[in-house]
Amino acid sequence: MQLTERQRRLLDLTFIDYHSTAEFLENPLVIDRADGLYYWDTAGKRYFDSIGGIFVAVLGHGHPRVMKAMQDQMAKVTLAPPLVSITDKLLDFVEMLGSVTPGNLKFVKPFSGGSEAVESALKFARQYYKQTGRPNKYKFISRYYGYHGGTFGGMAASGNGARKSKFEPQMSGFLKVFPPSHYRDQFASWEEANRFAARSVEDVIIQEDPSTIAGVLLEPIGNTGGIITPTNEYFEILREICDRHDVLLIFDEVITGIAKTGNMFAAQTFGVTPDIICAGKGMSSGAIPLGAMIAREDMAEAFRGTPEQGVHFAHGHTFAGNPLACAVGIAVLEEVIESDLCAKAQRLGEYLRNKLTCLKKYGVVREVRGRGILLGVEFVKDTKTMQPFPELGKEFKKTAIENGLIARVDLSWFAVAPPLIAEEGDIDEMCSLIDDSLRAALNRVRG
Template structure:
């Protein structure tokens, strides 16, 4: 699309997330309108949104039920002070979210996004250990390729190379292990690789001294590494290891939550009970910024007592539990539960998986992975060597956009997570666009070779 000189200038007065503006200006995308599964740019061109914005519009854009709930709340109250009051709708949201979380993960604090939820979880766990007699525990172990947010704690837990090295030194007390995908070619089987990758957490806990380790944080399905999808046994081992060393298992479900993987949370999909869940993104289907830190109720109880003991969580944020965002969150969760959208994600996921597998005909797809409708496709130059093919991904970025398709392309893999309002016919349209775009990108790359 063509930008006006004013828009071009304005793009130099701001920045895009993790993206070079000069590069973006070569093929800019200024969005103006969105509805359901589609975006329209400022020039009126339509795009199929295969990724729900960025794993956010879980029920599609401007879902009527969510928009209606926010409109109703707009007429009642738009802000409540989290320091000396709480909105009734915020408490309703706490109740609603706690009703769909696994086990006794019923202690809920709403926030305005993912980074905030992760940051809060780290602080919560450290304070929890301090006031339950284990104050030496402060270290966290995450994974390379993991992404937990842009703030200092969340970034320190992440393993995303240049996204973090530019800001080093990061916070102390954060360690990382490799995800199973980074090790898979060294093992005969994926199961064995997963066992080894899970045991690396134990090795690090032991070497760091278990008395000092507070938590392990993982995305159940890791996005930035290319929809890394460990085995169920991996999670069972993580749980066992965390129990053995009195370490909190934190699931970053900012992408994997709210139905996408075929259950409300990936914790249920993988049948593994974490101690905390961090939420964000799809929780409001993108209607308003909303995140949540969810913890075991008994952990929450450790923060409740006489005021003079000062054991309340020493944390806060002005927009936490915003009434409009909470109204949106309630509507999203109601819609998922009432229409059994988790089951729909499983059904659509099976259909979509087969369609994506069909891309193997181009000889550049190593693997399709993920769960439910959260799926990723790994691109390689050669199926014998499995060498990555970033030029193909970069060409795919351009061709997909030219074809009116928005996905997450990184560039050695791409991911899709269509909104749960999609039907098979929509997935046909989406996968036709993907097929056409991959074919076009391959032609482009081969023409340049």
Template sequence: MPSTDHRRAWPEDLSSYCFEVPFNQDSILFEKARGIRLTDTAGRSYIDSLSGVFVTCFGYSCEPVLDAVTQQLRTLPFNPPLHGTNRAALALTDALARLAPEGLNTVKLVNGGSEAVEAAMRLARYTQRQLGRSGRYKILSYYHGYHGATFGSLSLTGRPDVTRFGPGLPGAVHVWSPDMFAAVHQVEAEESGRLAAEAIERTLLAEGPDSVAALVVEPVIHLRGMAIAPDGYLARLREICDRHDVLLVFDEIVTGFGRTGRPFAAQTLGAIPDLMCVGKGISAGYAPLAAVLFNDTVAGILSDGPGPSSFAPSHTYAANPLAAAAGLAAVTHYTEGGFPAGNVALARSFNDGLTQAIADRGDVRGIGLLYGAKLRPLPDDPDASAGAAVASACQERGLILRGQDDWITLAPAFTTTAAETEEICGKLTDALDKVYGGRV
């Protein structure tokens, strides 16, 4: 079993580096990767059951993407963005429009999920203004969702921990998701969806429909332990938004590119938004990349007539040829590499193994190759930290997943083998046995 003491693998002085998360004895200095395994500077190996963070859907050694990026790097690594674009970006936007739900025909490329959400917020407000609804600036989103790390996207993230940055963006209004109603009122999923949709419409009416530009939702809420939208719920939101001239935005940064069984959760769950934010798996982790897709109504606001639309201000590296080449190769690999069909069998096997590992220590939530488990509380644990304890025990055993509060999440790469699935579930079982003291 790997030791949790990684200090001997780190340089002595780390004072110049600002970490993404607080540095502690479990922090890893990664050295290399192959397949779905990572190796640190001390030579320890880890099997990645989270696809990095829902990103490396083909693992860490996908030759088609590596080849495309290498060729692009040697040909055109960058182009002046104020003066033109590149072939890879044009081809990628066409591929994304063909893969997307019907009606989302226009694509704006950006660098990451936070930028995609920011762009969608600006597009929603601008569209409403150009349609003669200048008073519509408010944007509704979930409590305890997550939409990114920039100021606007954090404002939509209705969590207490983001208030340390001070007041958020004016007009951000939060609503409760269906899983809250299910937990508090002890109702079935479909009823929780009905109650949540009704509460959202009541909030919209209380705020004044003439002040609301958009509703932004995650079809599957990662930071609530993969809370999956109940059947019919997103369709209800579509009806509510249409009734009140509010734009519906799906944050599919986690759920896109085959994670839910179809290319996007909008297709899996049966509702089409006006705008859709995508990222993470879009480049399979080989370059920073994300996008906003939107319908003809929004696109028409950005164009003087037939032909391409334009939307600024933008970013220096948006539609960068290297990132676009990675994205085009990844999207092509997904559509032509047999993954839509292959993922069905992998999802079935992984779900069976995960359910057996969790057993009576929690409830498994799964859709496609996205998994969460709401864990049973630990004795004498007022902070509800079972998720972090299980994640730490997994890391000790060379398994990477995410755990926080009372949940864990997993998102295996599409290339995960049957043997690797068994190994992941075995390590998770051992970790759960340690945290819970064996099965009860």
């Protein structure tokens, strides 16, 4: 689309997240409205939103149930100062979210997005250990290629140098290991690479001194590394290592949460119970900023005491537990449960996986991976050498937008997670846009 003079001028007064404005201007997108599975730009062009905004709109855009819940709440109260008050809506949300988590993860604090949830989990873990007789436990182990938010704690835990080096020095106490994908070509099987990657976490814990390690933080399915999807055994090994060394296992489920992987949380999909879950994105289906930190109920005991003891969680945000956001969060969970969208994510995910696997006909697809409806496709130059194909990703990003498709496209891979209101026919439409865009991108790359 063409930008107007005014749009171009005003674009210089803001910025595009993690991208240069010059790159954005190669294929600018100014959204005017959204409905269900589609966006429309200000020039009236329609786009299939294969990624629910950015892993957010699990119920599509403007879902009637969500809009109604928001309107009802608007008529009552839209802010209750979290420094001194709560609302029944917040308590209802705490109860409801705690009822769909694995294990006894029932201690819930709603926030305004993923970064706040991660930041809070890091602070919660450190304070927890200080108040339970293990004050030296303060270090976190996370993974290269991971992303945990744009704030200082989340950034320190993230594993992408290009997004971090400009802000050094980073916070201290953040260590890294590689995810299994880093080792996959060094082992005979994916399972072996996963075992090695999981055990490498214990090597770091031991060398650093277990009495200094507070937590292992990771995304169950790693988005920024290209939908890195470990085996169930990887998590089994991690859980056992964390238990043995008294280390908290913290899942960043900002992307994987809320039905996408075929269960409410990926923890349930992989059959492991972490100690803390950080959630965001899909919780509001995009209607309002919402995230949450969800911890083991028994951990909350450490924060109970008199004002003089000062053991309460020393943390807060003005919009934490906002009643409007909580009303939306409840409506999303109700819809997911009543319409059995976790089962739908499994069923529709299989259908989508089969269709994406058909892209192998072009000879440039190494693998389709992910769980449920959250799937990624990795590009390679050819399937013998398995060399990455960054030129293809770059072109595909452009051809997708030109063809009216919004996806998460990176250099050598792309990801989709269509809203769970989609049916098979919608998946067909989406996959035909993917196919057309990939063919056009290949033609351009191959000249």
